[in-house]
Amino acid sequence: MLGTMLYGPRDVRCEEVPEPKILKDTDAIIRLSATCICGSDLWPFRGANAVTAPMAMGHEYCGIVEAVGSAVKTVRPGQFVVGSFCISDNTCPHCRFGFQSSCEQREFMSGAQAPLARVPLADGTLVATPEIPPDDLIPSLLATSDVLGTGWYAADAARVQEGSTVAVVGDGAVGLMGVLAAKQMGAARIIAMSRHKTRQDLALEYGATDIVSERGEAGVARIKELTGGVGADSVLECVGSQESMTQALQSARPGAMIGYVGVPHGVTFDGQQLFFSQRGLMGGPAPVRRFLPHLMELVIERRINPGKVFDLALPLADVAEGYKAMDERRAIKVLLRV
Ligand SMILES: [Zn+2]
Numbered sequence: 001m002l003g004t005m006l007y008g009p010r011d012v013r014c015e016e017v018p019e020p021k022i023l024k025d026t027d028a029i030i031r032l033s034a035t036c037i038c039g040s041d042l043w044p045f046r047g048a049n050a051v052t053a054p055m056a057m058g059h060e061y062c063g064i065v066e067a068v069g070s071a072v073k074t075v076r077p078g079q080f081v082v083g084s085f086c087i088s089d090n091t092c093p094h095c096r097f098g099f100q101s102s103c104e105q106r107e108f109m110s111g112a113q114a115p116l117a118r119v120p121l122a123d124g125t126l127v128a129t130p131e132i133p134p135d136d137l138i139p140s141l142l143a144t145s146d147v148l149g150t151g152w153y154a155a156d157a158a159r160v161q162e163g164s165t166v167a168v169v170g171d172g173a174v175g176l177m178g179v180l181a182a183k184q185m186g187a188a189r190i191i192a193m194s195r196h197k198t199r200q201d202l203a204l205e206y207g208a209t210d211i212v213s214e215r216g217e218a219g220v221a222r223i224k225e226l227t228g229g230v231g232a233d234s235v236l237e238c239v240g241s242q243e244s245m246t247q248a249l250q251s252a253r254p255g256a257m258i259g260y261v262g263v264p265h266g267v268t269f270d271g272q273q274l275f276f277s278q279r280g281l282m283g284g285p286a287p288v289r290r291f292l293p294h295l296m297e298l299v300i301e302r303r304i305n306p307g308k309v310f311d312l313a314l315p316l317a318d319v320a321e322g323y324k325a326m327d328e329r330r331a332i333k334v335l336l337r338v
Contacts, residue, residue: 004057004113004319009047010327012057014319020111020118025069028122030081032063033138035113036310037322037334038085038146039172040263045323048265057319058113059085060146062138065126066116074123080133081126082296083119084288085109085146090124100124100289108285113319115338127292129300137299139307139335143177144295147333148306149288150261151177151238152295155185157259157282158234162186167223167251168208170238171199173309173333174261176206178236180306183207184298187234191226193219193247199332202308216243220250232256237283240264254278261286310335 003017020029035058043049062082065075075081088095088103095103103124111117119125133141140148151174160166166182168175171194182190183206191210192203200211212222224231231253237244240262248258260283274281298304312331314322322334 001115002316003111004316006044006051006055006057008051010045012045012320012323014317017056017114020116022067022069023118024120025071026121026123027069028072028075028081028119028126029066030061030063030117030119031066032061032112032115032117032338033080034062034142035316035336035338036060036142037113037319037326037336039174039326039333041323042327043263043265045327056111058111058117059109060142061109061112061117061119062141062145064132068122072122075126075128079128081128082141082145082292083109083125083127084149084292086285086288087120088124088289089121090289095124095289098290099287101285101287113316113336115316125289127296129296133300137307139310140299140305141296142335143306143309144288144292144299146286146288147173147309148177148180148295149291150174150286151179151236152181152291153286153288154178154236154238154259154261154283155181155234156291157257157261158236159257160185160187160234163188164233165189165191165227166234166236167191167193167232167248168203168236168238169193169244169248169251170236170262171196171203172238175236175238176202176309176332177306178238179203179208180206180304182234182236184304191223191232196329198311202332205308216247219247223251227253234259236261238262240267242267249277249279252279256280257282259283309333313337
């Protein structure tokens with residue numbers, strides 16, 4: 001079959017790879033309905049993470065179960081499933097506490113930019129739909145696997161509540177999903193920071209009430225101005241750079257929580273500054289599995305449309321063009337047809 005391999009900076013290839021097989025009795029093999037490129041795939045693509053050996057890319061997935069290992073009890077061949085990018089048993093103390101992304105048996109999904117993928121710990125990781133969903137829901141169901149689940153976690157970690165004021169730093173796909181999540185959680189005011197017209201429009205469609213196009217100190221000043229000099233009750237940091245983290249901390253009011261889901265690259269904190277700022281930080285890889293049943297239900301009931309975040313769809317063979325389009329910010333998020 002064809003699969004996506006990253007060989008080094010800006011060298012991603014669609015090439016012949018071996019088909020995945022059941023390796024453990026807790027595995028499942030799924031036939032993907034669609035797959036996609038994640039903003040976090042751009043870190044190794046851009047050379048921010050060293051690539052020492054060819055990497056099998058892709059960790060967002062949904063599709064039909066093709067085969068299961070002998071110990072798998074909760075899913076069976078023929079079912080449509082979605083799973084998190086974090087593999088989890090969903091039974092250990094961390095999973096039961098709602099942090100499946102810190103599962104004692106945690107693995108990170110890989111190799112999903114392909115027609116078939118192996119999902120370890122299938123019982124803990126996969127959630128099946130009651131019926132095979134209609135084709136037009138596939139992009140939105142795929143989004144629940146990571147991008148929506150991550151934006152949702154950012155809002156959850158930032159303790160967004162009914163009536164609260166939320167600032168979202170980052171207008172990538174995750175930031176836009178953070179806007180959607182904050183809206184669903186009842187935020188009264190959602191300030192999206194974005195300088196790009198198409199992303200601003202989508203943010204407004206997903207529920208943003210204000211757009212701030214300034215960055216850095218000017219951006220912080222604008223948020224202060226919009227909040228009567230106070231700052232936001234909750235801030236979602238969806239980038240992972242020092243600039244975006246500083247912006248998030250400074251946009252928050254004392255007592256606020258910052259949900260940070262952009263993988264930090266070169267981000268450092270000053271302990272004393274953090275102490276006196278009285279802002280809380282909660283982040284990390286999203287425990288998407290905690291939110292999956294609810295998010296899948298919202299999609300199936302057509303109450304949310306996260307799939308709109310895919311503004312470019314390409315065949316898997318053109319995966320390299322997909323990475324380029326996202327790298328150059330010509331596309332917000334790329335769906336791959338398999
Ligand atoms: Zn666990």
